[in-house]
Amino acid sequence: MVFSSTIFLLYFFPLFLLVYFLSPPKAKNYILLAFSILFYAWGAPKFIFILVGSTLVTWHIVRSMHRAGSAKQKKWLLIATLLLNVGILLYFKYANFFMENFNDVLGSFGISNLKWTAIALPIGISFYTFQSLSYCVDVYRGVRPPLQRASDFLLYIIMFPQLIAGPIVRFNTIAEQLTDRTSDGSDRILGFYRFTIGLAKKVLIANVMGKYADLYMSGNLLQLSSTEAWLGLLAYTFQIYFDFAGYSDMAIGIGRMLGFSFPENFNNPYTSRSITEFWRRWHITLSAWMRDYLYIPLGGSRVNTRLRLFMNLWIVFLISGLWHGASWNFVLWGAYHGLFLVLDRLFLKNLLDRAGTVIPTVFTFLVAVLGWVVFRLETFDQAMTYYGRLFAFDFQPVEIIHKLDMVIIMAIAFFFSFVTMSRFGRQLERTVYYDQYSLKRYLIMGAVVVLLFMLSVGSIAATGFNPFIYFRF
Numbered sequence: 001m002v003f004s005s006t007i008f009l010l011y012f013f014p015l016f017l018l019v020y021f022l023s024p025p026k027a028k029n030y031i032l033l034a035f036s037i038l039f040y041a042w043g044a045p046k047f048i049f050i051l052v053g054s055t056l057v058t059w060h061i062v063r064s065m066h067r068a069g070s071a072k073q074k075k076w077l078l079i080a081t082l083l084l085n086v087g088i089l090l091y092f093k094y095a096n097f098f099m100e101n102f103n104d105v106l107g108s109f110g111i112s113n114l115k116w117t118a119i120a121l122p123i124g125i126s127f128y129t130f131q132s133l134s135y136c137v138d139v140y141r142g143v144r145p146p147l148q149r150a151s152d153f154l155l156y157i158i159m160f161p162q163l164i165a166g167p168i169v170r171f172n173t174i175a176e177q178l179t180d181r182t183s184d185g186s187d188r189i190l191g192f193y194r195f196t197i198g199l200a201k202k203v204l205i206a207n208v209m210g211k212y213a214d215l216y217m218s219g220n221l222l223q224l225s226s227t228e229a230w231l232g233l234l235a236y237t238f239q240i241y242f243d244f245a246g247y248s249d250m251a252i253g254i255g256r257m258l259g260f261s262f263p264e265n266f267n268n269p270y271t272s273r274s275i276t277e278f279w280r281r282w283h284i285t286l287s288a289w290m291r292d293y294l295y296i297p298l299g300g301s302r303v304n305t306r307l308r309l310f311m312n313l314w315i316v317f318l319i320s321g322l323w324h325g326a327s328w329n330f331v332l333w334g335a336y337h338g339l340f341l342v343l344d345r346l347f348l349k350n351l352l353d354r355a356g357t358v359i360p361t362v363f364t365f366l367v368a369v370l371g372w373v374v375f376r377l378e379t380f381d382q383a384m385t386y387y388g389r390l391f392a393f394d395f396q397p398v399e400i401i402h403k404l405d406m407v408i409i410m411a412i413a414f415f416f417s418f419v420t421m422s423r424f425g426r427q428l429e430r431t432v433y434y435d436q437y438s439l440k441r442y443l444i445m446g447a448v449v450v451l452l453f454m455l456s457v458g459s460i461a462a463t464g465f466n467p468f469i470y471f472r473f
Contacts (some may be wrong), residue, residue: 001042002468003195003250004166004202006460019311020258028156028322029178031236032258036298039160040123054088058132059153066146074140075145075222081136089129091263095119097326104235121458122142124164124470126323128157130289135171137293152178161254165247165470167265168285174365181259189442196449196456197432198249203456203466206243207418208409208466217376221333221385225396231387235406236376237369238413241270243469244283263288268367268429273360274349275340286323309345313340329374331384336371361421 003010016035023031041048048082058081065077096118135156139146183191209330211387216224216232224232240296248265257261269282279287291300296313308406314335321334340348352360376381400407419425437445460466 001039002466003247004199004207004456004460004466006457009068009199009457009460017257027432028258031161033151033155036155036158036160036163039470040158040163041448044123044292045462047120051128052154055132055154055157056150057086058136059150062111062136063146065136066139071153078136078140082133082279085132085136092119092122092125094322094326117243128163128164130168130286131171132157132170134289134293138170138172140373144175149209154181159180159257161260162251162262164243165251166283166285167248167251167263168289168421169262170279170285170289173263177260183257183259186437187259188257189446191253191258193253193445193449194256194433195253197455198251198253199456200240200417200452201246203246203459204452205409205413205469206241207463207465208405209239209242209413210469212406213376214405214467216384220471221382221389224386224389225388225394225398226392227395227398229386229392231366231406232399232411233369233373233386233390237372238417239408240268240372240375240469241417242413243467247470262344268420270365270367271361271421272345272364273357274352274364275337276344276349278364279337279341286320290320295425296320305395306345310342313345317341324375327378330378332380332383333371333375336374340367357421361418 001011003009012035016031020031020035022027037048037052040051061077061081061084061085065074065081066072068077095116099116104111127306135146137151138144147156154173156169156174157163177236191410213232213236215229221229245266252262252264253339263285265284267281267284269278272278272281295312295316299308300312301309302405303309305314317334318331319334321330321332322336324330324333352363370387370390373386374380377383377386431441432445
């Protein structure tokens with residue numbers, strides 16, 4: 001089940017809100033937990049037992065770690081929890097990848113391939129594994145004491161608003177809200193506004209862009225003209241942003257309705273003036289997690305040599321690329337961004353800072369766009385073919401009359417991706433997301449939100465095209 005489905009919007013979500021808000025305060029966590037289990041089991045009934053089982057085992061081990069009498073015992077119990085959670089992630093997400101590459105090596109030596117049964121990927125495993133790891137490490141570091149009830153920890157891991165697509169909610173930012181939170185009428189209304197804006201991003205923009213990304217980036221790539229290749233790549237560029245940012249908005253909105261304060265996950269990343277800035281604005285919770293739990297423990301920027309610093313950056317982004325999917329293309333994508341982060345440290349960021357606003361923004365956007373090729377396509381050969389079509393310079397007119405929705409929605413996507421570069425755009429963002437609401441603003445936003453909600457539900461029902469790009473995560 002996903003947020004942008006009719007079964008969620010018209011049945012699951014209204015029923016959940018009705019039961020949740022009518023239940024007494026002491027029962028709300030149990031209601032949310034029960035609906036979260038149902039939400040996950042709806043699409044992955046077999047994996048719910050693995051998720052619940054591993055989560056309960058983690059809770060018990062971390063509780064023992066907190067009570068351990070010596071630093072050595074604490075360390076070994078931390079290692080046990082890390083091995084459990086990382087081991088599950090490696091098995092389900094990377095076993096197929098490892099076996100495919102191992103058989104390729106065997107084949108190169110003329111040895112018969114090993115037979116194995118392909119392993120299905122649990123939805124959202126990368127997101128909830130990172131949350132579980134943050135709990136283990138934060139308790140070990142003494143940042144927070146462990147949760148007293150297993151049900152509260154299970155709720156933290158499996159809470160449906162952010163379970164399958166983030167944002168990655170770290171334990172120390174939400175610990176108190178798990179056991180003590182409130183939401184008033186304003187939170188519920190503004191949370192629903194945020195949810196609906198995210199739904200519109202996902203359905204009305206990302207889905208349309210996704211249709212044309214599939215049209216041009218699937219099939220016979222050799223037959224693409226340069227015009228079609230660029231249209232397909234731009235369509236995917238806006239699809240992945242509005243899909244991911246929209247889903248984050250929906251999660252943040254639902255969380256606010258329930259009294260949770262989930263972290264922001266996107267901050268207009270395509271307006272960045274360097275790749276360093278891009279990663280402070282794109283998938284913010286992943287970048288922060290990698291920084292605090294991987295980059296800094298490796299030594300971060302406080303190392304003796306620049307070579308070690310660059311190695312730390314590359315390690316983090318190679319792992320970040322592999323986190324997104326079990327494919328060498330994702331590793332290449334991570335290395336690509338790691339390269340530009342190193343170049344920023346060497347000279348590029350200083351050079352761009354002296355070039356004003358427009359040139360650095362266009363350059364950074366182009367770097368990000370070209371990187372999406374290896375992120376979207378499944379093999380290195382496909383990516384190289386696509387790059388060849390992008391720069392074949394055989395631009396040809398495209399029949400627009402049957403693609404007016406692409407032109408209109410791409411223009412809207414472009415507008416909302418870059419509007420905050422203007423004073424008007426920044427004020428618009430503050431008005432919608434952050435400022436206090438007057439009665440007049442409530443009424444105006446209410447009318448806009450109702451319209452967006454109706455258009456989104458109508459679009460889902462009418463088109464039937466509603467891709468979910470997080471299955472690989």
